[in-house]
Structure formats: C-alpha cells, structure tokens
Amino acid sequence: MSEVIHVRIEKERAQKALERLKKLDFFLPQFEIKRDGEYILIPVSRNVEKEENIVIECEPREMKIMPQGHAGSxxxxxxxxxxxxxxxxxxxxxxxxxxxxxxxxxxxxxxxxxxxxxxxxxxxxxxxxxxPVTMYRENNIIMKVDVKKAYFSPRLSTERYLVSRNVTDGEYIFDMFAGIGPFSLNIAKRTKCKIVACDINSDAVELLKYNLSINKLLSDVEVHEGNSYKIIKELKPFNRIIMNNPVNQYESLDEIIESLTDGGRLNIYMVEDQETIEEKMEYFIGKGMFLETKRVVHGYSKSKSMYSLQYRRDPT
Structure with a gap:
C-alpha cells in the first residue's frame, strides 16, 4: 500500500490539531489515527507547516466504517x-x-x-x-458532483494527491478519462503545467468546466469532449498520460506508449488479480517502459485489487 504523510503530535495537543487539520481540509478520514508512544499520528493529505510537529511517513491502514457483523461498505x-x-x-x-x-x-x-x-x-x-447533486471537497479543492450523470469515486483522493505531488512544473499532461476533473484539478492546484482533460460523457465535461471555474488553479486546463483515443493522436506527444478507467479494457496501448515523450510517464489504473497484473507489467516492460511505482489502491473483489502503476518511457 502507498505511503501517507502523518502529523506526529503530543497526545495533549492532538485534539486541537485534529480540529485544525479538519478545518483546513488536510485530514484524511479514510485512514486510521494511530498512537506512537506519547504521540498521536494523524493522516494528512499534504505536508503541512511543521512548526513544533514532526511530519513522518508510515504505512496507512484503511479504516472501514461498518457496523459489526455486516458485510459491505x-x-x-x-x-x-x-x-x-x-x-x-x-x-x-x-x-x-x-x-x-x-x-x-x-x-x-x-x-x-x-x-x-x-x-x-x-x-x-x-x-x-x-x-444526486452535491459539493465535495478533497485536498483543498472543491467539486460539484452528480453521482447519477458522471462517475466519481472518493476512494482515490489520496491517490490523486500522490500523483499530483509527483508532477513537476512545465509538464504537458493528457488526462484521458477525466470525468468531472479530480486528477486534473489536483494537479492544476499545485503545479504550473499544461493539462488536456478529455471525457466522452458530455455531462461529465460540463461538470468539469464548472469545477475548473470555481477553483483557484496554477495550470491551464484545456477541455475536450470526445473519444480520448482519437484526440490523443492529434495532440501528442505528452510528458504524462493518466489512464483512470480500470474496469474497462484499455485499447491501443502501443499507441498510448508512442504518445509519450522520451522520459514521459504513464499513470495507469487496472483492476486485476495478482497473476494478470504481473502479465500486464511484463507487457509494459517489454515495450521499453520502466516501472517507477506500484501501489494497491484498494481491494475490488475476493481475487482482484485496483492497482496504480507509474511507468517511465525510456529513450529508444
């Protein structure tokens, strides 16, 4: 599982610190608050100002908020x-x-x-x-969500933050299945780059445009409605491509790889069992892609998990 930043603070100061972190929208409620001797470890979405606190990284443990004896989530x-x-x-x-x-x-x-x-x-x-319409906050951004007209999952909040933290200024990025824009917004909030956000769902595109208008962003985001596999051919090459459509079978992966610059990165999400994900990883390596990170985002079924993979295209 991926690393998550925690604030380490004395127990007597922990409650006030937690209230402050919640108010600033830094607290990650999907992970447990832990004890470390006389200290409390609070999971946060970004490296907050330290002051007297010590910011560390440790393995998170997902907190399932469920009544005892009942399956589901x-x-x-x-x-x-x-x-x-x-x-x-x-x-x-x-x-x-x-x-x-x-x-x-x-x-x-x-x-x-x-x-x-x-x-x-x-x-x-x-x-x-x-x-079905509501307003949702994560990682210091706000989004209008229509849960019936456009797919959105809050479970990737930490993942979106980790990807955005990995982006550097000046990148040219293609967000292939942008939806209402959570990846693009997280990146644009923190980094000065150029983002092309694309989705085939017209309702999602309208929500994306609205969400761009209500957040203060550092990056330029160009929005396209249509087939991402066609649009990428017109606008390539990119320094980074984000493919977050893990349930559906990805098409034209060879062309996606060719749409990256040398040294460009591919962030791809897949729902697979252990054996199949290993086969997929071998495929990318065979295409000259170097695996930089691999994370299990969350479980999907008894045999399958959602995986986050980041590859770098090595120069040919």
Whole structure:
C-alpha cells in the first residue's frame, strides 16, 4: 500500500490539531489515527507547516466504517452516501447506521453497479430526497458532483494527491478519462503545467468546466469532449498520460506508449488479480517502459485489487 504523510503530535495537543487539520481540509478520514508512544499520528493529505510537529511517513491502514457483523461498505460524497451492493446485507440497518454516525447525510443510494461506456452508476434510492447533486471537497479543492450523470469515486483522493505531488512544473499532461476533473484539478492546484482533460460523457465535461471555474488553479486546463483515443493522436506527444478507467479494457496501448515523450510517464489504473497484473507489467516492460511505482489502491473483489502503476518511457 502507498505511503501517507502523518502529523506526529503530543497526545495533549492532538485534539486541537485534529480540529485544525479538519478545518483546513488536510485530514484524511479514510485512514486510521494511530498512537506512537506519547504521540498521536494523524493522516494528512499534504505536508503541512511543521512548526513544533514532526511530519513522518508510515504505512496507512484503511479504516472501514461498518457496523459489526455486516458485510459491505459505503462512500461519502458531500452529503450523499452510496452503499455498495453486497450479498446478505441489511440495507435498512446500514441506512440507520449511516444516519447515526454521519449527521450531514441527506440522501442514501444503493449502488447496483457501473454500466456503459460512460461508467454511470445504477443507483437505487434508499433514503431522503432523490437529488444526486452535491459539493465535495478533497485536498483543498472543491467539486460539484452528480453521482447519477458522471462517475466519481472518493476512494482515490489520496491517490490523486500522490500523483499530483509527483508532477513537476512545465509538464504537458493528457488526462484521458477525466470525468468531472479530480486528477486534473489536483494537479492544476499545485503545479504550473499544461493539462488536456478529455471525457466522452458530455455531462461529465460540463461538470468539469464548472469545477475548473470555481477553483483557484496554477495550470491551464484545456477541455475536450470526445473519444480520448482519437484526440490523443492529434495532440501528442505528452510528458504524462493518466489512464483512470480500470474496469474497462484499455485499447491501443502501443499507441498510448508512442504518445509519450522520451522520459514521459504513464499513470495507469487496472483492476486485476495478482497473476494478470504481473502479465500486464511484463507487457509494459517489454515495450521499453520502466516501472517507477506500484501501489494497491484498494481491494475490488475476493481475487482482484485496483492497482496504480507509474511507468517511465525510456529513450529508444
């Protein structure tokens, strides 16, 4: 699993520090707060000003917020909760648990699966008003989300931050399946570069344009609606290509590699079992790509996980 920055602070000061980090939108609630002797380790999304604190990095442990004895999980997106479909789950119990543990929830959906080329969720209303639009904050950016019209996952918040931290000024980046723009926004918030953000879903593109307008950004972001595999041919080469569409089978990987500059980087996300991901890694290595990082983002099923892979194209 990837490393996450933690703030190390004395126990007597931890509560005030946690409240401050939450207010600044630095706290990562998906990871556990840990103890280290007389200190508390608080997971944060960025290297905050140290002052008297010591900022360290350690292996995070995901915190599953679940009633004991019940399989399943849920995502929180603004004031919307989405329960993921699991066998033998008591949905009524889950709804009550979410409402008691999270005070700002107005709508709860059941996720019946992701369908179609545009990766839309099939959602069933379990509680509240059937309004799929909300505002969501992560890593000091804000996004308007419509959970019915455009796919979005809060589970990649830390991953998006880690990728954005790896980008350097001056890069020319292609965000192939940009959606409402979480990768592009995270990068543009921190780095001066040129980003091309593309998605085939017209609703996602409109949300992306809106989200660009409401955030203060350092980078220029050029938005395209259409087939990413066609658009990349017109605008290549790029210093970095981001491919975040892990459930669908990627096309034309040879052409994607050829769309990178020498030394360019590919951030690709895949949902595979251990054997298959090893085969995919061998494919990229055979194409002259050097594996820089490999992370398990989260589990997907009993046998599969979502993997984050960053490759560098070595000069031919």
């Amino acid at each position: 849920f995502d929180l997106i603004g004031d919307i909760a989405i329960i993921h479909e699991r066998k033998r789950i008591d949905h009524d119990f889950m709804v009550q648990f979410i409402l008691k543990s999270k005070g700002n929830i107005r709508t709860i959906y059941l996720d019946m699966g992701i369908k179609g080329e545009t990766r839309l969720r099939d959602l069933k209303l379990l509680y509240g008003e059937d309004n």
